[in-house]
Amino acid sequence: MARATKKAKRSRKKTAAKTPAARALKREEKVHFLHQMMQIRAFEDKVFELLARDVLKGASHVYAGQEAIAVGACSVIEPTDYITSTHRGHGHCLARGGELDRMLAELCGKATGYCKGRGGSMHIADTSAGNLGATGIVGGNIPVATGAGLACKFNGRNQVVLCFFGDGASNNGTFHESLNMAGAWQLPVVYICENNLYGMSVSTDVACSVKDIATRGVAYGMPGEIADGMKVLEVREAVARAVARAREGGGPTLLECKAYRYRGHSRSDPRKYRTREEEDHWHSRDPIEQFSNLLVKTRAMTRKQVADLHVQVELEIAAAEKFALEESEYPDPSELHDDVYVGWKKGPMGLEKV
């Protein structure tokens, strides 16, 4: 066993050294990352406000605090690649090219939303943009991502899959079955574990058998790496290495991004299970603050430009809110039975061929 671990470590080192890091970024690209992260944060703040005002129905799990992961990871891949998302999926949807207005419309259950209002917060995804979907079952997307990886391996088009999930999902059987399968078949999947320290209220210290979830990669014959999930460029570098390895036929990677969920699990969560000191610590490492400071320090942006971008995002959110709440209609009840089946529709006697 010890020997096998050593061997895995050796091969990990070798591959890591061989694969190229992310290419150098243009200024516009960096500004775009900051813009996207600000959009996600502002979107989530708006969602929380609308929930508090009871304008928004249903459950919403917000992504605030984890923006650097979705933005950094999705910045690496091509439009033809795939991602799979989770119940905390607003950030993934946006980073994969989703527009604020149609996203908010989806959360409001409006017909103009990405899923025609049928999915809502927990299933927000634009499947036509290579997002294979957000699932409300913790760990439910990991086998699906693995199958997408199999399809990518079959078709020879050099595509990859980014599979997002949380620390909680890494304790689910689907994680272990899927990573074993991907390791055995050397599938081009990057398993991105967003470790935000809590599965709802239960801390990883209590729930996890290991301190670093990345170490579980060894069990499945794949490199396990850790990235600072509060640093967008660090996430990007790590995902770029894993994606390059996958495209070269080097198989899957387990990448653990350490981050923090700013809000409670959902609106009804009073966050009794964690201290305000701990929250303050993570807020002091805010991904948007850190990255905007970096851009200012490296003279990619001025303070004024950062402030202007904040104002621009506020305007974008206001426009999205107007679109979702005022300009969009709810789906007509007559559409209830649409799209359950391909080629069949409910008729007076049951399902009928269309």
Next chain:
Amino acid sequence: MAEVTFWQAIRDALRDEMLRDEKVFVMGEDVGIYGGAYGATRDLWEEFGSERVRDTAISEAAIAGAAVGAAMCGYRPVAEIMYMDFLTIAMDQFVNQGGKNRYMFGGKTTVPMVLRTQGGAGRCIAAQHSQSLEAWFVHAPGVFVVSPSNPYDAKGLLKASIRDDNPVRFFEHKMIYGMKGEVPEEDYVVPLGRANVTHEGDDVTIVIYSMMANLALEAAGILEQDGISAEVIDLRSLKPLDVDTILRSVRKTGRVLLASEGCENNNAVTEVAMRINEHGFDYLDAPMKRICAADVPIPMSPTLEDACIPTAPRIAEAAKELVG
């Protein structure tokens, strides 16, 4: 027409579809060199190789979920779950992901996959290897449920299932893999949602499916000796359900016996009864009756197993009581 066994019919359908469409592939536990626990993938590994006939780890959730993912990315996976009882482990992936993805994501995706599985009692292999869990899947929106009773239907229905763009749960009864029947070599499909009147009669309609449909033919023979003419309807698809064919028969006979090897409580045929109630109540001359498996975990002992599930004489008896 060649006479082939049920397992050969399944295998031939898989082979034909893999030759016809390069997007079709097979995966599951022991489907490769072993040829499947009940032999239904025999010789495919030799012909198509380990890429398209993929042996998997004993990971039912990953098998079903990987089929969903591959299907959403343009392939037509046929995943095998060795025993229907093991579907409990794969349930979330098939029902919550596969069955709902199209609807939940606004109709922009399809999940063209088949989940083949084997089930039913008769081999004394007890409570976790003998169940008939069709009802669980009939209940799930977005998935079809298909259940052939003979080699001809097996081949035609499996081809139709593979070509269909919806996720299909394809159920093979373990006691009919050796059953022989005439099967054409040329291409044909048995459309989903079309029941088959396998025995015509005027006094009572027996609505049934899978292996039990063969027992119903035996029961019809017993009833004939008592001067009762039974019409047997083999549903073939539990969803979509062919309500028209059932109603045509009920209008003629006025009496309905529903039979299944699943547990009695909330059995899939209960839904059939409700459809008859909704659309054919006026045709009924007597309350409908059902004969199903007992609401117990299937016991191993042969006497108990036999007592647990419907048999041809018991089906005949129930029909006789109905005609009374």
